[in-house]
Amino acid sequence: PMYDVLVLDQPQYMSNKIPSRNDCGKPYFSHRAKRIVGGTTAPRGAWPWQVSFRYMSGLYGCGGALISDRWVLTAAHCFKGEYNSIHKWRVTVGMHDTKANEPSKLDIPIRAIIKHPLYIAYNEEEEQRNNQSTPLHKRYAHDIALVELDRSVDIQSPYTRAICLPPVGDAIFGNDFDKREPGSPLMHDNTVDLFDVERKGQCWVTGWGYTADQEETDRSRLRQVRGDVISSTQCKEFWQSELEEDTLCFGDGTHGPCKGDSGGPMSCSYDGKYYITGVVSWGSEDCKQKGYPSVFTRVTSYLNWINKHVSRG
Template sequence: MELTHLMVIMALSIGIATGRLNSRQPSGYTPSRIVGGADVPAGEHIPYQVSLQYRTAEGQMHFCGGSIITPNRILTAAHCCQGLNVTRMSVVAGIRNLGERGARSRVVAYDIHPNYKELVTSDLAVLSIEPSLKLNNKSISSIEYANKGKNSFVGGGVPVTLTGWGLRLPVPFPFLDAFNYPSILQRMNYNTITNRECREMGMESVTNTEICARGPLRGACSGDSGGPLVMSTEDGLRQVGIVSYGLVVCGLYLSPDVYTRVSTFSDWIDEKCLDE
């Protein structure tokens, strides 16, 4: 999405609550990265993270993230799929750098949640892929997403981690392309806030089907959509959110990021994994 200088100045000064889906639509734009993140170190893996790619005339193009929930099911955002030609979609697992080959599987179908409404609710989809990924518990593995116990609802003040290949600066700067558009997977930590705080900060449509998080000069941006927000539990990492939307300018402290709350939809996700 191309932004004008006027939009940048207005958003920086008064934090206008203009919706921004965090995907990079496959229409020839330059890839974009997480704001305020750092490179995942060489030799380290985020094994549940995948790159969702689209075949264009120029080749395969990263445009969204996703997470492995079973060997042949990927969890992502609904707006990463809606209206796209499934025969041109694929996922790549086991990579840190978008230039790596990794394990590529084609997307054979996607299921968008029936209640999905853009910038409002239920922004999730499950992809069916072939061939199934070979999980090795090192570079490629699934992430736990279901927690149906009494502590499944994530409130405010919870440390969470976001990974993805999304914009590193709040807006594109052509003269900083070499820095702004790296191909290395980014990782960033910040905290959730309560939904009430999120609404008070301009995200008035947020409901309990979503989680909000924010941090100083950090956050999700174009290209991060569909990617996993995770938290640490006594049993290991658990995915609690899916990157959905935010304000026009990414990474402002007054601008929360909005994630689909995975626990709300765990039954629906389970259903879509039954025929694997």
């Protein structure tokens, strides 16, 4: 058969809803790591919401994150051209090492790919250059997509869990990020202060992408990198380019995602849980241009759209 299809016996997992705040964003295995380009190999089970999108040839294409037992959040540009088809991909959950025979690893068919209706890819030939004539990577607008799995997965298992979405309408988590002052207090208990998360350095990016430009070294195991979130205002200054308001930036160009990490999550820790703050969109061509942060689609800009699809039925 084309896929190993997971059929669950426990009906309580056959839900199409986003898990509650108490049931998401908690790895079964805790971990500590030093400050995938410039990162480290992740411990197995540290990022149980990480999903792999692989071409039918077996090559790794994009990353994503489980946000419920049936839905994955990723980047729209992963599904360009002929790859905008549910039949072109293998979606794998519960995986750490792409080459290892892991009992937790499951391939799940795709039921639907839903790209944001305003998604657009800018002209590939268009370049924006800084003083060092470093070319800007291809840019996207509204680069976010939802993938519905054909089967529900057990998101209470040690190696397969859902990451938390930020609360709907919670401006403190990111919508007013650029306007906040350092040390501003929380508005109420169940909001998440992204400014504090950034300053504490509790945001991570994960994936099986290149460890440097065109390098395949140790790509079989999931990698992680820790870094700082950078506001869109600051990021515009680094890139000397206009950026969409629905973007966040991460890292310094030498620590961050690379080719193959597209669609993967920025996981930010707050109060014992991880929240998906961004989705990997684009960066410098060679992934190692110091001073050029990676650009992410900001999840808080799309919460209503996400909930409309995920909560249906």
